[in-house]
Amino acid sequence: MxxxxxxxxxxxxxxxxxxxxxxxxxxxxxxxxxxxxxxxxxxxxxxxxxxxxxxxxxxxxxxxxxxxxxxxxxxxxxxxxxxxxxxxxxxxxxxxxxxxxxxxxxxxxxxxxxxxxxxxxxxxxxxxxxxxxxxxxxxxxxxxxxxxxxxxxxxxxxxxxxxxxxxxxxxxxxxxxxxxxxxxxxxxxxxxxxxxxxxxxxVDCGSLQPLPEPEAGNDLLFIGTLGYPPNADAVRWLVDAILPRVRTQVPDVRLVVVGRNPGADLRSLAETGAFELHPDVPEILPYYRRCRLSLVPLRAGGGTRLKILEAMALQRPVVSTSIGCEGLAVSQGEQLMIGDTPEALSGQIVSVLTNQVLRQSLVRNARHFVELNHxxxxxxxxxxxxxxxxxxxxxxxx
CATH class of the missing domain: 3.40.50.2000 (Glycogen Phosphorylase B;)
Structure with a gap:
């Protein structure tokens, strides 16, 4: 052919x-x-x-x-x-x-x-x-x-x-x-x-091998092209409505954002210390290594999310909205955690950060899922x- x-x-x-x-x-x-x-x-x-x-x-x-x-x-x-x-x-x-x-x-x-x-x-x-x-x-x-x-x-x-x-x-x-x-x-x-x-x-499961958990810290990772409005909205939503709730129970939590083409508003927000911004990175793996979980809090968009599959292959727990994981045959509490309101999302993030048994179960199931289907x-x-x-x-x- x-x-x-x-x-x-x-x-x-x-x-x-x-x-x-x-x-x-x-x-x-x-x-x-x-x-x-x-x-x-x-x-x-x-x-x-x-x-x-x-x-x-x-x-x-x-x-x-x-x-x-x-x-x-x-x-x-x-x-x-x-x-x-x-x-x-x-x-x-x-x-x-x-x-x-x-x-x-x-x-x-x-x-x-x-x-x-x-x-x-x-x-x-x-x-x-x-x-x-x-x-x-x-x-x-x-x-x-x-x-x-x-x-x-x-x-x-x-x-x-x-x-x-x-x-x-x-x-x-x-x-x-x-x-x-x-x-x-x-x-x-x-x-x-x-x-x-x-x-x-x-994902290429052969090249993306599971990473060990970070030894310390509670860094949360968001990856996405920031010139795409749904991704920019997700970052603002995290900063304004979700992370303040998380910090009442996990005070040392820190948001790490990796993405190209951030607008002036997101750059200004990062300069206030609201999150750590990395707009142009040659390699994404160092950020996965240092972060404890991956966030996909999208409220709009289409297609399916490569970032979720990548995190699953690397055995990083994922917390997402329903739209964020739309199109993937996943279940709440099996391969990832799902929440669609600030209260629900912040609760799921806290649960994953504070429960090692849950983290281990999620990443084990998620890796098997991508090997089998993706x-x-x-x-x-x-x-x-x-x-x-x-x-x-x-x-x-x-």
Missing amino acids: KFLAVTYGLPYPLSEGCKIRDHSLLRAIAQEAEVHLLSFCKDDRFPSDLGPLPSFCRSVETYSPPAGRPATALPAHLAAGRPLATFPFYFPDFADRISELAQSHQVDVVQLEHSFLAPYLTAIPPACIRIQSLHNIGERQYASMARMKRTSPAAWLKAMAMRNWEAAWTRRFDGVIAVSEAEAEWVRRQAPQPPVCVIPNG DWPALGRRQCAFYNQLMANHRSAA
């Missing part, structure tokens, strides 16, 4: 969840297929470091869109039936390159990552299996952000618009990859035609099996 992945951003360095997912699955798929990679690099316009990608991809190519695109191109974009939201991501010469690569490498499967690359579907040669990979469902993501803000009608309008065009484009593909069963159900309701395969987020090599094999089945169906229908 020959496979062309079209990604938003080069999946290296592994600085955020979508890059980790793309990189890890490509590496796993390369064990069974010839992999070619084409990356749309809108933010990192001229990436020079490809890291290990050439070691498992037969070819790696990046595309940097021209700066200052004129608004006069918008009418033609809309006239072609493409959604307004995808205008910043659609460039005819990138579409041409997808078609050229698919034909020159004689690929069998072309996969577009993220819904805003969906209009490039029309560039894929008809002989190829066309796959849409949804890292999250835009409607679900923006609806949860609207519920968080409550006073912002713009988020609700965006959620409704996303539902309409995501559904319309998704149903045109030959197959869909979803990150959770909940998001797969959305696809089956809104776009019932294409088959859906659930490929959850994962190891990248096994997920890659499942994804290849999905492609092979679609290819077989395509041949039999021809």
Whole structure:
């Protein structure tokens, strides 16, 4: 099988969840297929470091869109039936390159990552299996952000618009990859035609070995891109509503926040001593080593959380909201602790910090859970099996 992945951003360095997912699955798929990679690099316009990608991809190519695109191109974009939201991501010469690569490498499967690359579907040669990979469902993501803000009608309008065009484009593909069963159900309701395969987020259990407990301290770890509004909200919620309650019972607790692109408000808050901020770190393991548990107090968002799986693999206890662990087949008190109010979350944090037997039970169960359900090599094999089945169906229908 020959496979062309079209990604938003080069999946290296592994600085955020979508890059980790793309990189890890490509590496796993390369064990069974010839992999070619084409990356749309809108933010990192001229990436020079490809890291290990050439070691498992037969070819790696990046595309940097021209700066200052004129608004006069918008009418033609809309006239072609493409959604307004995808205008910043659609460039005819990138579409041409997808078609050229698919034909020159004689690929069998072309996969577009993220819904805003969906209009490039029309560039894929008809002989190829066309796959849409949804890292999250835009409607679900923006609806949860609207519920968080409550006073912002713009988020609700965006959620409704996303539902309409995501559904319309998704149903045109030959197959869909979803990150959770909940998001797969959305696809089956809104776009019932294409088959859906659930490929959850994962970890490399072989490289992420369990860490010993820290010898001292009660440091709490939050990891996430801080330019993403739900993550920034989670940090503020921790500082304002949750940690003061925890400190009444565990006075030496300290919050350690690791994440790129913090806003000025979070930087200012960190300068007051409310938490320890590390915005640009080359290696995350030292922070896991020093922290006693990992926090995921999200009140909005979509997809599934790589940070939870990573903490579980490293045997760090996790305390999360229901939204934070949405899409993972976990149970309260088994693999992690869950709370959705400041009172409940603070109580769960205190329970984990003060109960060693509970900590040991949680991390043992959690490590077994990720080994069984979320190891990248096994997920890659499942994804290849999905492609092979679609290819077989395509041949039999021809």
